[in-house]
Amino acid sequence: MNSRIDTVGIVGTGVMGAGIAQIAAAAGIKVRLFDAREGAAAAACEGLRATFDKLVAKGKMEPDAAQTAMARLSPEPDIAALKDCGLVIEAIVERLDAKQQLIAQLEDVVSADAILATNTSSLSVTAIAVECRHPERVAGFHFFNPVPLMRVVEIIPGFATSEGTTQALSDLAKKLGHRGVVVKDTPGFIINHAGRAYGTEALRIVEEGVASFAQVDAILRDAVGFRMGPFELFDLTGLDVSHPATRAIFEQFYSDPRYKPSYIAEQRVVARELGRKTGRGFYNYGAAAAYSTSTQVTPGIEAADLPAVWIAPSADFDTADLAALVRACGGAVDHDDSPQSGSLILMAPLGEDATSAALRLGYDPTRTVGIDLFTGVGTHRTLMGTPALDARFADAARTVLTRDGGTVTFIGDSTGFVAQRVLAMVVNLACEIAQQRIASPRDIDDAVRIGLGYPKGPLSWGDSLGADKILTILTRIHALSGDPRYRAGPWLRRRATLGLSLLNDEQPGRVKE
Known part of the structure; x- marks a missing residue:
């Protein structure tokens, strides 16, 4: 395969094709653009000229560099003009038959050592290449929108793709300034x-x-x-x-x-x-609509009417910060070994709903409120109560925990609150991808962090939150709900049980593929 790619052809000059052309031209690569729609390739080049001009105006690109990059772009009226490209990337409609036909057509255009890549986001690379005479030179090269800002690209070898093809695309990704991650040809790849x-x-x-x-x-x-x-x-x-x-x-x-x-x-x-x-989805974006994700504010109660707060001991969390918060907010902490008859009971369940936790621990469900401490006390707090919770104690909990200027979201009774459920599922799914060896743990972590904009990679995040806590959340939700979607995967379970990092890929004695 062509390991030094100096000229790239791009078929399909929509948003993705133009974005790939932009970073390639800026990286010193000649780019030939073709689109079956008449005038589309030329229009894409003019659009890129405007993009480079904006980058210059913002001081993000030197004028000479922009001019040189533009000189590397060439709109082509005929697909035959791609014949001397070392790599051709298709970025057309996400339809298997269309991509198969185009890749087969390109085989008759390019040289024997050229690479053919598909920017598919969801289709099997193996299926796209199956009708080719030389499927070993076909691979996925999946960018994300907007290409210049989303600096990650998935490199997907099909069943017949050669190591040389994969390596050449990995080298090119680095030249383009993107993090290249090699991924198995599986549904959804990594991101x-x-x-x-x-x-x-x-x-x-x-x-x-x-x-x-x-x-x-x-x-x-x-x-x-x-x-x-x-x-x-x-x-x-x-x-x-x-x-x-x-x-x-x-x-x-x-x-x-x-x-x-x-x-x-x-x-x-x-x-x-x-x-x-x-103009409308989960929120209304019409001109007359006030788009907001703020939660409803409920008036608090007077300090003199607030009950003392008894903070339940927890095997899952250190509640010292919670007691300090209550005191800082002017609340009185009930220090008895068991709650006094009129005290608000504040507990921090992990993976349980308030009902199950209150009954298991023997607390009065009419005055017991759960608080989520999974990501710390913070300034935005999530509370929940049982269906039997007395409204006076709900108001008391909300009042106490907002007196320092923090905010509270009071949700319905739920196994695992909101943050626990979502984070546990995010981490567990990344563990499943690692278990299936779709990509290396480090590649999974980097790809998801960059491609989805998460604060941390999911495996690193699981480590920082505690893999044992993630496992506990899933195990308890699974037990209480019976829903198999919450089953903990073996990658998570084994590493959490052994106290290993979720990024750990060591398997002594195993012969690597």
Whole structure:
């Protein structure tokens, strides 16, 4: 295979094709663009000229560099002009038959040592290459939108792809300034596969009536640190993109309940409430609408009427910070070994709902409130009570825990609150990808962090939160719900039990493939 790629051909000059052309030209590679739509390649080049001009105006690119990059771009009226390209990347419609036909056509155009790559996000690379005479030179080279900013690319060898092809694309990814990760040809590869957990679990929480869209977004954004809540993200991406992807991965994994789509998303697709692009999705973006994900504020009660707070001892969390917070907020801490008759009982369950935890521990469910300490006390706190909780104690808990200027989201009774459930599912799914050896643990961690914009890679995040706690959350939710989607995978279970990092890939005695 051509290990030194000096000229790249791109077929399909939409957003993805143009983005790939931009980073290639900026990296010193000649780029020939072709599109079956008349004038589309030339229009893409003009669009890139405007992009480079903006980068210059912002001081992010030198004028000479922009001019040189533009000189490397060449729109072509005929696909035959790609004949001397060392690599041709197709970025056309996401349809198997169209990609198969194009790759087969390119085989008759390019030289014998040229590489043919597909930017598919969801289709099997093996299936795309199966009709080729030389499938060993066909591979996936999957970028993310916007290509210049999302500095990760999945390199996907099919069943017949040669090591030389894979290595050449890995070398090119580095030259382009992207983190290249080699991935098995499996549904969703790494990033689209791993990304299923965040949104599908959020949808399940709303389906169960635990919290609203805005409450879930507020918790995961403000308490956990995601850049956007899942429903904000759905609206930005468009449900016409995200929901079919979830459905496809569910079907490709033969209805594994971990990937089960939601009827909530399906209803919005049918109603054409797809998100920002249609003006309404989970939120209303119309001119008259006030877009907000803030939670409802409930008036507190007077300090003199506040009950003392008895903080339940926990085997899962150190509650010293919680006691300090209550005191800092002006609350009185009940220091008795058991709660006084009028005290608010504050407990920190892990993986349990308030009902199960209160009954197991023998606490009065009418005055017991759960607080999620999984990601620390923080300034945004999640509370939940049993269905029997007296409203006076709910108001007391909300009042005490907002007196320092913090915010509270009070959700319905749920195994694992919101943050625990979502983070446990994110980490567990990344562990499953590692278990299936779709990619190395480090590549999984980097790809998900960069490609999905998570605060940390999921395996590193699991280590920092505690793999043992992640395992406990899943085990308890699975036991209480009976739902197989919460089963802990062997990668997580073994490493958590042995006290090993989730990034640990050592298996002494195993012959590596």
